[in-house]
Amino acid sequence: MKKQSVGLGLLGLGVVGGQVARVLTEKAETLSEQVGCPLVLRKIKCLPQDLNRPLTKELPAGIFTTDNEEFFKAPDIDIIVELIGGENPAYDYQKRAITTNRHVVTANKEVIAKHGTELLKLAQQHDVGLCYEGSVGGGIPLIAPFKHDLVANDITGVYAIINGTTNYILTRMAKEGIGFATALQNAQQLGYAEANPRNDIEGIDATYKLAILATLAFQTEVKPEDIYCEGISRIGSRDFRYAREFGFAIKLLAIARQSDNAIEVRVHPVLLPEETFLAKVDGVYNAVEVEGDLVGKVLFFGEGAGARPTSSAVIADIVYSAQKIARGISGKTRLRLDSGRSIKPMSAVETEYYLRITAADRPGVLAQIARTFGDHLISISSAIQRETENGGQSAEIVIMTHPAKEAAMQQALAELARLPVVKEVSNFIRVENV
């Protein structure tokens, strides 16, 4: 059944919600034209304190409510736009929207990462759509390519710089030689890192986004807890110096790749060859490289967060859903989960490694360390030994390995730590030659 207008309900009037409301108002005419009928914002559920914001003066007073029941029972709402963020109560709100046969548009990475498959199945049963382009990478098209543009491909890998906060911190460390703590403090002062930065710097935020991308790319349900995750807090300024010497940059990378008949899904710092595109992505920008059997490598780059870029994605989803509603077409989202691929355990993953070891500065030390690697069949590709600054008491040994299994490396690391000549395994970082 074709419709004369499409009604929207907006849940949440925070920075993104406010921006979406503003654009829907300011661009009402061109957006309606694209939909093919009026696109009408009918109801906004917000917090009591939101009612004092300047934006509320620009919209009809009756549009606002702070009451859930009033919001969900308002008539003529075809699409509910959930922009409150966080897992709860957003998850329940999305379910309620779907089970009352409303299409859902959201930018909520946590809900989609944790409950996306369940919600998509529910949406299929209710013949409505669930769109979430804004949940990953701000306004960069990252969901649509997997659902439309790259459908002819078997995706072989996804390599993503997908958390602006950590990329900003690593960029400052790389360019200015400052330490992690100082770079984090700077990021907080500039509003690029939150007061409690754990979700970003420990890689958790990146696991949400990677779960969403990997599920789409490999038609395999990937949950955040399936993803191996390491943050950036143990990276030191010395690591950047050595990395540069070997021709590498250091980035927090989210990786999903085909490997045998399984997939690897992992978020951790990596050494990337300096000449690669991802190595050149600096500051708060995001970039996602996708490898397909036909397309080769394609890369998508842009601002990965912020109210305006995210509103670009949310409104694109609204227009897409509204076009279907206006034409009386089923908005049902196709859910492809059929590959039967398993997730490879981290212990079976193979990469090259960079290691920085503090050891006693005396003859035979490098030989002992090298023997430990040899015992675990790990082959060293290059090694450098330097005196540290504490007056020749200890040496810093940096080792690059050929590809080795993570399990073997972990055993070697444990054994190295027990060697009397080794004072500390100061860091180890995986190397990706993407």
Place this chain on the structure above:
Amino acid sequence: MKKQSVGLGLLGLGVVGGQVARVLTEKAETLSEQVGCPLVLRKIKCLPQDLNRPLTKELPAGIFTTDNEEFFKAPDIDIIVELIGGENPAYDYQKRAITTNRHVVTANKEVIAKHGTELLKLAQQHDVGLCYEGSVGGGIPLIAPFKHDLVANDITGVYAIINGTTNYILTRMAKEGIGFATALQNAQQLGYAEANPRNDIEGIDATYKLAILATLAFQTEVKPEDIYCEGISRIGSRDFRYAREFGFAIKLLAIARQSDNAIEVRVHPVLLPEETFLAKVDGVYNAVEVEGDLVGKVLFFGEGAGARPTSSAVIADIVYSAQKIARGISGKTRLRLDSGRSIKPMSAVETEYYLRITAADRPGVLAQIARTFGDHLISISSAIQRETENGGQSAEIVIMTHPAKEAAMQQALAELARLPVVKEVSNFIRVENV
């Protein structure tokens, strides 16, 4: 009306056509699953010599024809995929497909650039779709972002490295210090440039692609002949040396940007700041940067040509069209041409300039040259003067200007050429600070 299967007819069995036929065969099952019903390749129109290719052994013999009438009259063909390339007879074939109510999928940049608006209007009248993702940038999604992902944005600029041949030549010149002729010869030997390379090196190929992108981005019909066009053949290895000294790379850029209430559309070599992303795009790769009021800058990067990447885009369009046909949904392509924007004449365009001038090596020369710029209200931002290698008889003067109008610069150039002390204006290149 829903359909039990969707039939395809393929026009052309060249490198791209052959690859598309192969993928449709090899991936028939997964593609049909995505369409929702069998996707069947029913007819291929090819040249007599194509019948000897190995591919023809892998497909049912009855599928091939060398006869137009047999092809166009074959039953149960819902989508005609035109992959013969060039303007004629492809243009007529597309018209015939549309007027016999078949959807069209094509990768033909020349037909779409020259006749796209007319064909889209015709397709609307016949309630069929016309898809051309493969016409620009190989498998990189470049059409879809404008039609879907970025619809909430007012696009302010499109900056594109969109011709792999010229980017390969410029990259070799930049990295190896070789001249244009040698680099072109190398590109020809490697198959990156054609025996007659004019379309690529003179920028004509880029104008086709820019016409397509600009029409979509600005909802303004832009034809190739509306686009100011300069090729790369006059760039010398000396220009790369000076550009590097000033911190710039040299690229052939296709530009469409909002400027006052008009749009600028131009293809020419530019100096780009070295630290920008586009400056780092090397070799045969393509990259398109899009600026929107909400999304900020987004960049799309990948292999811009080749049978496999192009087949990725063509098949995505086939699946998209077939999904609509299978569900009985109108495939009509929406045509938005409504902005009322005009195209700014090149004489009114304002950029910064780099100039390389060969002059007599004696006192007062730079002053005379500077005065000529001053007479035309063009302000110089920096200048260097070097002796040339011919024993001090002449000097090379390189000038960078502040923004100036093209008309003023052309007048200044003409006047410079007439100055007795000026032996030659060896080159001038516009500077873009994107």
